Amino acid sequence: MDSNAAYPVGFYFSLSFEGDDAAFKEVSGISKELGMEEVAGGGENRFKYRLPTVSSSKNLVLKRAIVPTGSNLITWCSNTIDSGLSIAIKTQDVSVDLLDNEGVVLKKWTFYNAYPVSYAVSDLKSQESEILIETIELAYNYFNIK
Numbered sequence: 323m324d325s326n327a328a329y330p331v332g333f334y335f336s337l338s339f340e341g342d343d344a345a346f347k348e349v350s351g352i353s354k355e356l357g358m359e360e361v362a363g364g365g366e367n368r369f370k371y372r373l374p375t376v377s378s379s380k381n382l383v384l385k386r387a388i389v390p391t392g393s394n395l396i397t398w399c400s401n402t403i404d405s406g407l408s409i410a411i412k413t414q415d416v417s418v419d420l421l422d423n424e425g426v427v428l429k430k431w432t433f434y435n436a437y438p439v440s441y442a443v444s445d446l447k448s449q450e451s452e453i454l455i456e457t458i459e460l461a462y463n464y465f466n467i468k
Contacts (some may be wrong), residue, residue, distance in 0.1 A: 337384065338417040339395055346386040347455070349418055352431055354379040354465070381440075382416065382433055382460040387453045388443060399438040399458055413437045416460060429467065436462040 337344045357375035389396065402411055413435040420429040440459035444452070 334421045334423070336419045336421060338419070339398075340414060342394060344384075344386075344393075344395055346384050348383075348385040350383045350385075351380040351459075352382070352418065352465070377464075379462070379465065382418075382436065382462060384458045384460070385455055388456045395458065396441075396456075399441045402438045403441060411437045416462070431465050431467055433460065433462040433465045436460040 335349065337346050337349060354377055356377050359373050359375050360370040361373055362370050398412070398414065401409075405411075414437070416433045416436045418431045418433075419427045422428050437460065438458060439461045440457070442457045444455040444457075446454070
C-alpha cells in the first residue's frame with residue numbers, strides 16, 4: 323500500500339445472502355484461531371510441548387434495524403429455528419464485503435454452509451425512542467478471505 327493510500331474504514335461494508343444484498347448496522351465474529359494442546363514430555367518436567375489441534379471460529383453476529391416487511395433472511399431464520407430439526411437445515415453461503423469509498427470490494431469474507439442458530443430483538447421500552455434492533459447469529463463450517 324503506498325503512503326498516500328487511505329486505510330479502509332470499518333463502516334462501509336455489504337452482506338450478501340442468496341445473491342441478495344442485506345444492509346446491517348454491525349457484523350461481528352469474524353475470527354478464527356488454531357487450538358493448542360499442552361503435552362508433558364516424558365521425563366522432561368521443565369516445560370510442556372504446545373501442539374496445534376483443530377481450528378475454531380466464533381459465530382457470525384449480524385445486527386440491523388428491524389425490517390418491517392418480509393425478508394428472505396428472516397424467513398430462513400424462522401424456518402430453521404422453528405422446525406425443531408424436523409426438517410433438514412438448509413445451509414447458505416454468506417459473504418461480507420469490505421468496500422472502499424467508491425464501492426469497490428477491498429476484502430471479501432465468505433462463510434460456507436452457514437445456518438441461523440439465534441434470532442433476537444432488542445427490548446421494547448415505552449420510555450425510550452431507540453431504533454428496534456434485530457440480531458441474527460449464524461454458525462458456519464469455515465470461512466475464507468479474498
